[in-house]
Amino acid sequence: MTATATSRLSGLPDSPADLRTFLHGLPGVDKVGIEARAAALGTRSVKTTSKAQAIDLAIRMVDLTTLEGADTPGKVRALSAKALRPDPADPTCPPVAAVCVYPAMVPTAAAVLAGSGVHLASVATAFPSGQAPLEVKLADTRNAVADGADEIDMVISRGAFLAGDYAHVFDEIVAVKEAAGPAHLKVILETGELATYDNVRRASWLAMLAGADFIKTSTGKVGVNATPPVTLLMLEAVRDFRERYGRQVGVKPAGGIRTTKDAIKYLVMINETCGDDWLHPDWFRFGASSLLNDLLMQRTKLTTGHYAGPDYFTLD
Amino acid sequence: MPKSATPSRLAVRKTYKLYVAGKFPRSESGRTYLVDGDNVALASRKDARDAVVAARAAQPKWAGATAYNRGQVLYRTAEMLEARRAEFKSLGVAGAEVDAAVDRWVWYAGWSDKIAQVAGGANPVAGPYFNLSAPEPTGVVGVIAPGSLLGLVSVIAPAVVTGNTVVVVASNPQAAITLGEVLATSDVPGGVVNVLTGQAAEIAPWLASHDDVNALDLSGVGDPELATELERAAAGTLKRVIRPSSGVDYTEDPGTGAMTALLEIKTVWHPKGF
Numbered sequence: 001m002t003a004t005a006t007s008r009l010s011g012l013p014d015s016p017a018d019l020r021t022f023l024h025g026l027p028g029v030d031k032v033g034i035e036a037r038a039a040a041l042g043t044r045s046v047k048t049t050s051k052a053q054a055i056d057l058a059i060r061m062v063d064l065t066t067l068e069g070a071d072t073p074g075k076v077r078a079l080s081a082k083a084l085r086p087d088p089a090d091p092t093c094p095p096v097a098a099v100c101v102y103p104a105m106v107p108t109a110a111a112v113l114a115g116s117g118v119h120l121a122s123v124a125t126a127f128p129s130g131q132a133p134l135e136v137k138l139a140d141t142r143n144a145v146a147d148g149a150d151e152i153d154m155v156i157s158r159g160a161f162l163a164g165d166y167a168h169v170f171d172e173i174v175a176v177k178e179a180a181g182p183a184h185l186k187v188i189l190e191t192g193e194l195a196t197y198d199n200v201r202r203a204s205w206l207a208m209l210a211g212a213d214f215i216k217t218s219t220g221k222v223g224v225n226a227t228p229p230v231t232l233l234m235l236e237a238v239r240d241f242r243e244r245y246g247r248q249v250g251v252k253p254a255g256g257i258r259t260t261k262d263a264i265k266y267l268v269m270i271n272e273t274c275g276d277d278w279l280h281p282d283w284f285r286f287g288a289s290s291l292l293n294d295l296l297m298q299r300t301k302l303t304t305g306h307y308a309g310p311d312y313f314t315l316d
Numbered sequence: 317m318p319k320s321a322t323p324s325r326l327a328v329r330k331t332y333k334l335y336v337a338g339k340f341p342r343s344e345s346g347r348t349y350l351v352d353g354d355n356v357a358l359a360s361r362k363d364a365r366d367a368v369v370a371a372r373a374a375q376p377k378w379a380g381a382t383a384y385n386r387g388q389v390l391y392r393t394a395e396m397l398e399a400r401r402a403e404f405k406s407l408g409v410a411g412a413e414v415d416a417a418v419d420r421w422v423w424y425a426g427w428s429d430k431i432a433q434v435a436g437g438a439n440p441v442a443g444p445y446f447n448l449s450a451p452e453p454t455g456v457v458g459v460i461a462p463g464s465l466l467g468l469v470s471v472i473a474p475a476v477v478t479g480n481t482v483v484v485v486a487s488n489p490q491a492a493i494t495l496g497e498v499l500a501t502s503d504v505p506g507g508v509v510n511v512l513t514g515q516a517a518e519i520a521p522w523l524a525s526h527d528d529v530n531a532l533d534l535s536g537v538g539d540p541e542l543a544t545e546l547e548r549a550a551a552g553t554l555k556r557v558i559r560p561s562s563g564v565d566y567t568e569d570p571g572t573g574a575m576t577a578l579l580e581i582k583t584v585w586h587p588k589g590f
Contacts, residue, residue, distance in 0.1 A: 306552070307365055309528025310372075 016167035029197035038228035041272055042265040055299050056094055058263040062292050063285045065100040073108045076101055079316055080112035087296050097281040103144040110148030121151035128219035130155035141179040151184040158193045173210035186214035192224030200230055204237035214250040225255025235273040254287025260298040332356040332489050335496030337370035338506015356489040359514035361522040367510040368528055371456045371481040374507030379453045379479035387428030393502040394421045400498055407490045409465045417469040424473035435576050446586040451579035453479035454556055455530035458523035460516050462536040463487045466566045471535050474574035481508045487536055489513035517542055524549035531556035531578055
């Protein structure tokens with residue numbers, strides 16, 4: 001373990017063996033309990049003015065994402081323009097939190113977003129698999145930041161994590177954090193590949209100990225993406241981490257959140273788990289693309305009084 | 317031990333639920349109402365919203381199926397309808413009306429691969445162009461259905477045979493949901509026909525103003541004030557509105573009007589080489 005890592009927080013485990021002991025000393029997750037709790041928090045009914053506020057907050061929390069091999073500069077420009085003015089017909093509609101693209105598309109998006117207050121996130125570190133040498137991952141990160149990204153979404157090496165090589169994952173996050181410099185670092189745990197809730201809890205703590213500014217559930221590229229129980233587990237982790245080390249870390253569920261109803265369930269979950277402090281785009285994000293249109297349709301329904309249709313919103 | 321008498325069977329009473337997306341859900345509101353002693357789900361505006369989502373999702377694939385295939389599926393529906401004669405009769409529908417409904421369905425099924433020739437074709441134009449008109453389905457149709465089984469069939473069949481998907485607000489709940497059961501067992505993809513039971517005055521305004529509904533059939537709206545209000549709401553999104561003059565006799569030959577009303581003509585100009 002590197003010296004730079006150990007000095008970041010007091011009371012941090014300071015050897016690979018200590019780190020392992022620490023992570024395996026975290027309490028086990030009650031699978032039935034957390035799933036029941038997440039399901040129970042999904043039954044709240046949020047209506048009228050509360051719903052209007054929840055929708056606007058959810059829009060402000062969206063990381064509008066396009067991560068396709070087929071992304072073109074034109075598509076990225078259109079998406080960035082949509083991020084600034086999600087509903088061109090309604091100037092009271094707030095902009096989204098950020099646009100999230102591949103590193104090659106960062107300059108294109110930066111040209112549109114410059115000076116707007118909408119952040120520019122770039123995935124890096126051999127997204128989505130993370131299977132590349134460290135130098136490649138660091139170069140990937142530096143490039144994205146130099147081109148104008150102020151948020152970096154990195155993936156952890158799930159292979160190393162699952163093999164029990166926690167120190168390797170830790171050092172990698174520390175190195176990427178350093179390479180990212182002033183940019184915010186979001187660490188993608190890819191919970192769909194971590195197999196157990198215990199692993200999700202360990203990976204969350206590992207990422208936070210290593211200096212993550214955000215922990216993010218998924219890449220959106222595997223079968224299982226963000227689920228309510230996994231997000232609840234990560235919200236508990238950031239809450240407990242702040243209590244213990246005094247540093248606040250954000251949470252970003254990504255992939256599979258498509259409806260306003262789902263988004264509001266997540267907002268309820270934040271409020272009930274972490275409280276007000278996390279109910280802000282600085283501390284909670286939705287990694288999504290199709291969610292925004294559903295939020296806009298629901299918003300239009302509330303302002304016009306009749307149901308909106310997808311024909312009236314942009315496809316991307 | 318004395319031999320016990322054969323116990324009388326417990327009555328299995330049927331609750332008529334909605335037919336949405338190929339399933340039979342209760343109303344999201346949990347409400348029911350009594351119709352002739354039967355419990356029937358009382359649909360809310362949110363059921364209408366869900367039905368429109370289902371109809372929209374089913375529409376491209378249904379419209380994309382070949383006309384021949386759609387015709388075969390609808391013939392199959394007629395077979396199933398025929399098999400349920402007794403059930404419809406027990407619901408108080410006259411035998412002759414069931415016959416007429418089956419015949420009407422078969423008649424419309426036959427039109428599936430013929431209506432394009434009648435409503436479209438090559439146009440003579442003065443110029444070196446090949447000019448072609450092709451009818452295409454309007455999309456999602458909200459239908460306020462008339463009360464009789466024959467009337468119900470006469471508004472659903474022309475809409476679906478042309479590739480539209482429908483959200484039907486039925487005013488004869490038991491027969492309409494039984495028709496839903498027929499459709500559910502006859503290869504008609506889920507979402508192509510959705511049946512809501514309840515008050516037209518409650519549900520129809522939401523369909524009329526819905527941005528994602530492309531046409532509105534007011535055949536079953538008796539109250540002229542409500543019909544006018546619905547037409548006005550539908551104008552907000554430029555929907556096609558079908559408002560037949562009152563007193564339609566569904567036993568008469570319907571002609572092709574009900575089908576062509578829900579088709580949009582696309583015309584293509586193509587340069588012709590010499």
